[in-house]
Amino acid sequence: MSTRPRATPTAAKAASKSTIKPAPKRAGKQPAGKPAEDAPYHHGALRDALLAAAERVLERDGLEGLTLRAVAREAGVSHAAPTHHFGDLTGLVSELAAIGFRRFNAELAAAGSIDGTASEKAMARAARYVACARAHPGMYQLMFRGERLDMTRPALHEASEAAFAGLAGAVAARLQTPIARETLTLEQAAEIARAWSMIHGFTTLLLDGRLTDILHRLPGVDAETLLGAMLKSAMRGA
Amino acid sequence: MSTRPRATPTAAKAASKSTIKPAPKRAGKQPAGKPAEDAPYHHGALRDALLAAAERVLERDGLEGLTLRAVAREAGVSHAAPTHHFGDLTGLVSELAAIGFRRFNAELAAAGSIDGTASEKAMARAARYVACARAHPGMYQLMFRGERLDMTRPALHEASEAAFAGLAGAVAARLQTPIARETLTLEQAAEIARAWSMIHGFTTLLLDGRLTDILHRLPGVDAETLLGAMLKSAMRGA
DNA sequence: AGACGATCTTGACGATGTAAAGATGTCCCG
DNA sequence: CGGGACATCTTTACATCGTCAAGATCGTCT
Numbered sequence: 216m217s218t219r220p221r222a223t224p225t226a227a228k229a230a231s232k233s234t235i236k237p238a239p240k241r242a243g244k245q246p247a248g249k250p251a252e253d254a255p256y257h258h259g260a261l262r263d264a265l266l267a268a269a270e271r272v273l274e275r276d277g278l279e280g281l282t283l284r285a286v287a288r289e290a291g292v293s294h295a296a297p298t299h300h301f302g303d304l305t306g307l308v309s310e311l312a313a314i315g316f317r318r319f320n321a322e323l324a325a326a327g328s329i330d331g332t333a334s335e336k337a338m339a340r341a342a343r344y345v346a347c348a349r350a351h352p353g354m355y356q357l358m359f360r361g362e363r364l365d366m367t368r369p370a371l372h373e374a375s376e377a378a379f380a381g382l383a384g385a386v387a388a389r390l391q392t393p394i395a396r397e398t399l400t401l402e403q404a405a406e407i408a409r410a411w412s413m414i415h416g417f418t419t420l421l422l423d424g425r426l427t428d429i430l431h432r433l434p435g436v437d438a439e440t441l442l443g444a445m446l447k448s449a450m451r452g453a
Numbered sequence: 454m455s456t457r458p459r460a461t462p463t464a465a466k467a468a469s470k471s472t473i474k475p476a477p478k479r480a481g482k483q484p485a486g487k488p489a490e491d492a493p494y495h496h497g498a499l500r501d502a503l504l505a506a507a508e509r510v511l512e513r514d515g516l517e518g519l520t521l522r523a524v525a526r527e528a529g530v531s532h533a534a535p536t537h538h539f540g541d542l543t544g545l546v547s548e549l550a551a552i553g554f555r556r557f558n559a560e561l562a563a564a565g566s567i568d569g570t571a572s573e574k575a576m577a578r579a580a581r582y583v584a585c586a587r588a589h590p591g592m593y594q595l596m597f598r599g600e601r602l603d604m605t606r607p608a609l610h611e612a613s614e615a616a617f618a619g620l621a622g623a624v625a626a627r628l629q630t631p632i633a634r635e636t637l638t639l640e641q642a643a644e645i646a647r648a649w650s651m652i653h654g655f656t657t658l659l660l661d662g663r664l665t666d667i668l669h670r671l672p673g674v675d676a677e678t679l680l681g682a683m684l685k686s687a688m689r690g691a
Numbered sequence: 692a693g694a695c696g697a698t699c700t701t702g703a704c705g706a707t708g709t710a711a712a713g714a715t716g717t718c719c720c721g
Numbered sequence: 722c723g724g725g726a727c728a729t730c731t732t733t734a735c736a737t738c739g740t741c742a743a744g745a746t747c748g749t750c751t
Contacts, residue, residue, distance in 0.1 A: 295741085411658065412658060449647055533710090534731075
């Protein structure tokens with residue numbers, strides 16, 4: 216594995232084309248958006264462009280279609296260009312997931328900043344959580360698909376921690392007990408796990424189509440209503 | 454795409470080897486288990502053997518390693534052999550998921566058949582649910598990874614329906630209200646969604662390592678204990 | 692000016708899913 | 722008894738993917 220023969224392409228290549236190289240080629244691809252732009256070259260901001268392209272691919276083709284080569288195509292660069300910026304498919308995916316987490320956190324914070332009782336705030340956050348996941352299912356799947364992510368990446372780790380902190384804060388507010396930095400009481404942990412498990416489980420089941428049977432047996436009831444009823448039933452105990 | 458040139462391998466092949474064919478080859482592979490077995494040929498029960506091989510691969514290499522070719526290798530047959538039996542990677546995976554669901558149903562039924570209060574039974578079922586998923590994480594991920602499954606396959610559809618029926622029955626027993634065949638009350642549906650979401654969410658978060666932070670902040674508490682505390686808190690409201 | 696390093700492209704390799712065509716065994720029907 | 726029809730399995734081929742290595746191109750610093 217370490218010392219591969221390699222078919223020695225060097226000699227064969229040097230003979231075929233060494234002095235020709237007709238033109239930079241490039242430009243004339245730009246398959247979406249951007250009006251060709253005169254091929255700014257070396258592109259300047261490929262990293263961000265690749266992330267934007269990756270998000271477009273994810274929204275258009277879903278998680279299955281999110282490949283390194285598809286992202287490179289979408290960005291109009293060669294298939295190996297992403298490697299230099301992200302090293303790996305896992306790298307690109309992880310950075311994209313970090314963006315997703317940051318947006319998610321902002322959305323939840325906005326939803327929780329309404330005025331009302333703690334329970335009303337919790338309901339609003341939960342509803343926004345599910346709504347965001349339904350609006351961007353590929354991104355949500357990506358964020359919670361552990362095996363494709365590299366949690367040691369600083370951006371992803373921070374964004375993920377922030378999401379957890381937001382959740383813990385919301386639960387603490389509802390329980391009216393402060394949360395220490397390094398330790399939790401079992402009751403606090405149980406309440407956090409309960410809230411997160413319930414909402415995350417509901418979301419994944421919904422996205423995977425596992426709740427369509429239930430909704431089909433409830434004429435005239437949509438997912439939001441079911442979520443509300445579920446949360447109301449859950450709130451009674453807390 | 455429909456009328457591909459095809460490099461016409463027929464002529465080239467006929468010249469190279471048409472009358473030779475040194476032997477059936479085969480045998481001498483059998484990379485795991487079974488002592489060679491004299492190559493029974495046409496194998497007789499390849500379908501089941503492939504499913505068994507697929508499960509071995511899944512347990513050994515996880516969901517990532519579960520490929521058609523890896524399964525064929527594990528079973529000691531050519532890489533295209535599975536196609537004839539399952540048509541597709543989705544096909545094989547779906548049949549394997551059906552097996553997983555059936556085992557799962559049996560385990561949960563066994564766990565729920567202890568004597569005790571309805572709440573105790575529910576706790577036992579939940580604990581068994583998580584224990585099974587932790588014991589076979591690849592299988593659990595497979596079963597709830599919607600995009601890789603074909604839910605229209607009869608075996609998978611039936612097994613999945615049976616799982617849902619078991620859950621609904623358990624919830625009905627705890628609520629002490631009968632469940633009709635075609636319609637549910639919103640309260641029943643909310644309770645089913647709550648139980649399923651909570652336990653499925655907890656399981657996926659646990660398998661994806663998302664709960665390690667919480668557990669790390671709870672010295673001396675393992676996942677089972679956290680699950681128990683969470684369920685106890687949830688039961689109070691029902 | 693010229694070297695150097697970062698960025699991007701080209702080409703190649705191994706692995707995968709899938710389709711087509713050939714090989715091999717079974718079985719049924721004359 | 723023999724021979725085709727069929728199911729099963731193998732071989733071959735192709736497109737695509739991730740990844741690596743080497744070359745090309747550009748900015749920049751000395």
